[in-house]
Amino acid sequence: MKIVIIGSGAVGLGLAAFLIKDKNDVYLFAKGSTKHALESEGFRVDGIFGEFKYQSNDFKIIENYEDIESDTDYILITTKTLANREISENLCKIKDKIKNTKLVVIQNGWGNSETYLTCFNEENVFTSRIITGFYRKSKNDIEITVHADSMALGNIFKKELSNSLSDLANSLNNGGFDAKISEDVDKHLWAKMLYNCALNPLGAILNVEYGKLAENEYSKNIMNKIIEEIYSVMDAIKMSTFWEKDDYIKLFYEKLIPTTYSHKSSMLQDLTNKRPTEIDSLNGIVVNLAKEYKKSVPFNEFVVDIIKSKEKLF
Helix, strand or coil: CEEEEECCCHHHHHHHHHHHHCCCEEEEECCHHHHHHHHHHCEEEEECCCCEEECHHHCEEECCHHHCCCCCCEEEECCCHHHHHHHHHHHHCCCCCCCCCEEEEECCCCCCHHHHHHCCCHHHEEEEECCEEEEEEECCEEEEEEECCCEEEECCCCHHHHHHHHHHHHHHHHHCCCEEECCCHHHHHHHHHHHHHHHHHHHHHHCCCHHHHHCCHHHHHHHHHHHHHHHHHHHHCCCCCCCCHHHHHHHHHHHHHHHCCCCCCHHHHHHHCCCCCCHHHCHHHHHHHHHHCCCCCHHHHHHHHHHHHHHHCC
16 A cells, blocks of 8 residues: 655654555655654664664655655654644645545544645544554654553444554554454543543643652542543533543553553653644544533643643743
């Protein structure tokens, strides 16, 4: 398959490693210092799935949307959510050229895939839930630190089309990364919203690993309140996940946090590097939906305000 990855950061290079191993033609969208590092040194991925090392002749680099070829099977979007509007506008300029290409949005949060519906049909826009820790040690050196569940791939708009991603899922599996097709990818996304909204901002604010948050009665209380508020919003918008609230909280503390005990928040990494965070796609979405449906979510509002305050200090 011919696969373009827009976002040559931790997640993009991490997934590229498995797809290249399965003999796909992988095109990495990269510019500036990242492009230079990839061209001169290739890239390396190590961690819990083993070590992968690729030279520049094992993949191709593109830096312009016009260079995406018409026979591209997939475009994987692995950037931060802040880039979605710009990416959508640029892909829109070549929409006739890539009309048969499947777009797969692989990001944190809720509402990201909808950005691409301004130019592309629901049949061509797919979503993925990934709950794996990718850490970028340098421009071209990635470590996979934790892995809590299989990557879930599907279509939240037309669930019956989810199986059309089976070749991508099979290729990831063949390359060594477990992936599955799910017609309930929306439920997977809300499960990750619960996980991310409770842990990501609080881990950034307190500058601790996820496991430490569960050992502190005060941070544990905040996380419980965040989760309770999200369930209230899900009820209001007629969305659901795989567990009732109490069952999820039990799973959260007994399985999910222990599995990712040593993981540090991506928001913490962003704030440390003086980059904007994805708070608007996580707790910010919860706050906006709560306002629309007249729900009270003070704990989600609080962490949004704190993260936004820290961003203003750059």
